[in-house]
Amino acid sequence: MxxxxxxxxxxxxxxxxxxxxxxxxxxxxxxxxxxxxxxxxxxxxxxxxxxxxxxxxxxxxxxxxxxxxxxxxxxxxxxxxxxxxxxxxxxxxxxxxxxxxxxxxxxxxxxxxxxxxxxxxILLESFRSQIFDKIVEGNKYKYNKVEFRRGRKCKASAYESSKFLSAEQSNTSIIFNDKYILKFFRRVYTDQNPDYEISKYLTNKGYFTNTPGYAGSITIKFSDKNIMTLALMQELIPNQGDAWEYFVQNIEKAYRKLTEKQYNVKSLNVLKKYNQIKVDDIDPKLLKWFDRDIFEDVEKLALRTAEMHITLGMERINASFTPTAYTYDYTVWLKNRLMYMLDNRINLLENNLHKLDGMMVEMANDLLDHKKKIKKRFLDFDESQLKSERIRVHGDYHLGQVLVQDRDFFIIDFEGEPESTIRDRKVKQPPLKDVAGMFRSFSYAVYATIFNNIDHYQHPVKDLFHSAEVVYSYMVGVFLNAYIEKVQNNNVNIGYLNEIEFLLEYCLLEKAIYELGYELNARPQWSIIPLKGIVNILKQNNDE
The missing domain is CATH 3.10.450 (Nuclear Transport Factor 2; Chain: A,)
Incomplete structure (x- = not known):
């Protein structure tokens, strides 16, 4: 200070x-x-x-x-x-x-x-050691029913060491004994935090192991229905960083290779929308410059995502996690939420047009010209036509929420979208909302690579955009092929193909509109990525 x-x-x-x-x-x-x-x-x-x-x-x-x-x-x-x-x-x-x-x-x-x-x-080691020992001991206090709970994955007997995880903004995380990570929630709610709730559930179910196991928590119980989560302790997963850094690095390598070898990207075709494809069936011309390993990683990530949803969808007793059909009440909640978000983004875009330049202005005006069409798309949601089920989902799923360990993936941070209320984060959603979030993250990774290195590439921007759409379509195709087969073989009801495509596109548009607000507020020059995503979705529908 x-x-x-x-x-x-x-x-x-x-x-x-x-x-x-x-x-x-x-x-x-x-x-x-x-x-x-x-x-x-x-x-x-x-x-x-x-x-x-x-x-x-x-x-x-x-x-x-x-x-x-x-x-x-x-x-x-x-x-x-x-x-x-x-x-x-x-x-x-x-x-x-x-x-x-x-x-x-x-x-x-x-x-x-x-x-x-x-x-x-939290800055004092004497406090950190006391907190850790209390969780390990599982002490309970009477005042406001403050509870220090030891979780199933805690094998420690006493405090040894602690250090801060410096990357975080909204919470404060501490690594204990080089084996556990304790997250103090700074913004708290008089309700169980979804990260605590889902972490505990996944650990107790025991099926999905590619996430940090629940090791302890601190909560205040004001009454039987009012519980505030203050901190969550989990296993520390040894890792090589998050999947965003990992994928971007590998995509950058591919684009350097594209420039060095001067491949003709115009000869590559974008896959048909949501076409499922196996890694072995990828166009060999694409694999000349874009490594097969990246698509194998996408496939592995799809399997881990499917396993997460299988576990979240297998509950039959705990009402907080049992799969649920689409209802009129859900539709009213969804439309109210999306209309509010869309109006907010439209106003934000109109007020920030002066911060945009070049092709961003063209895309922004395209969006503004089609705002009624977007609104109609959101309002066309009809629960009576949907036969699949809603489950608890990650809710804010992207490459930054995934840790990489020896080309395997561990999913973290189930708090949900920061803009949403704590109760909205717990509403059961189509599992395809998480899939859409990851697809938007794939798009970000490819386009961020292009925009961040545009001066180093010798291909025209139009060709680079075409290459991005080719790569993105194959990442989506490989992911969908692995994901759909896995969840359907394990009885997660995501519907038939037409329903899958409708929900996926609906969630993709919702996610891109959501992202636009973040970019306009935080880094306007990145607004081109969600704008491109929105324009692409609108264009695809015009082409059909």
Whole structure:
């Protein structure tokens, strides 16, 4: 934090001991208004930066202690001027002035004449070791029914070491004993987090092993139906990085080869839409520059995706996971959600046209010209025509949610779409929504390779786009061939071919529209990728 923040320079003085600090009403008032309002907005995990903060309340707090150390777990209720609320979890610790090293200071504090610093407790090894040992021991606390639970995959007996996983933004993850990873959910909800819920379910079912096993958790139980997940611990999967990096690196190698050898990409044909194909049947001309290994990896990823859905669709007792038919209520929920999202994206696109250039402007105008057609496509969803079933799904499935280990794939992070409410994330969806998410990620990987290296390629842009559509069509074909065979042989009801294609295209359009909002807000120059995806879907339908 910078020194121009008033709470950093100020020293807050109280005549209370640390163990009774939350019984001091003046501390609570000043902590919420004078300290947290400055502190929280600068944290990477804070998701309210685009909104106007109104005030902060402490919704709940509890002690985390052993014979040596006392910390507090604090659930914050952040109220916004736009009339909505978010909840965040912040564990805090007290570091005496003489023991201060280099921690992220929340505030300077003086308790009964002894100076110290309030800090995020996660930064303190004494806190991390205590948390881990409590999970291993499976201790339970009475206050607000805070529960430290040991999961089936936890084989540890005590704390040995800890280090941070630095890549995360919205959560904070810690690696323990080089064997487990504990994710603290910073944005929390008065409901079980889907990541916790699905991880525990998959581990207990035991069929799908290509995901980190559930090793423990921290929850608050306010009542039988109100449970807040604060942290999830899982097995640490040794890996060579995520599948996004892996696929992009291999696709870049192929495109360097394309340039070096000057292959004639115009001679390659794009596969018919959603045509299923085996790796052995791929056009040999394509394999001259695009390695067969990439398609074998796509096939393996398809099998792992199918196995995930098979496990998520096999439940017959737990109502949270039992397969469900399409209903009128689901259709109303879906259309309301998509109409709101589409209107939001259209307004966002119109307001950001000035940030776009070149072919992006043409594609954006094409989308705006066809917005009624897109709306009609979304409103044409008719549950009475669908014979397949909905299941719990990953919900935010893409290459970044997959770890690579020796050319095998492990699926992680079942939290769902960040924009969705916690309850919307738990709605059962067509498993093809995950498949569509992965297909959009394939498209991103290919087009990102082209756009990021456009000056290094000697082929005309038109030919590069054609090559991208060829590669994408084969990745989709190989994936679908392996996925459909696997799920249908294991009794996952995804419908017959016409229904599969309808749901897949519906979900692809939904996903591309969703992505457009993210890109326009975060990195406008990448908007060309979802715009290209939307235009391609519209063009394919015009060609039929």
């Amino acid at each position: 910078s020194d121009n923040k008033p709470h950093i320079n100020a020293i807050f003085k109280y005549g209370s001991a640390w163990e009774y600090i939350f019984e001091n009403q003046r501390f609570i008032n000043e902590f919420c208004s004078d300290v947290l309002e400055d502190y929280i907005v600068s944290q990477r995990w804070y998701g309210g930066k685009a909104s106007a903060l109104k005030y902060i309340d402490i919704e709940s707090f509890f002690k985390i202690e052993n014979e040596n150390d006392l910390f507090y777990g604090v659930v914050l209720e952040v109220n916004f001027k736009e009339a909505f609320v978010q909840e965040y979890f912040l564990p805090i610790g007290l570091v005496k002035e003489k023991d201060y090293v280099d921690h992220n200071i929340i505030a300077r504090i003086n308790l009964n004449g002894e100076k110290g610093y309030l800090v995020d407790a």
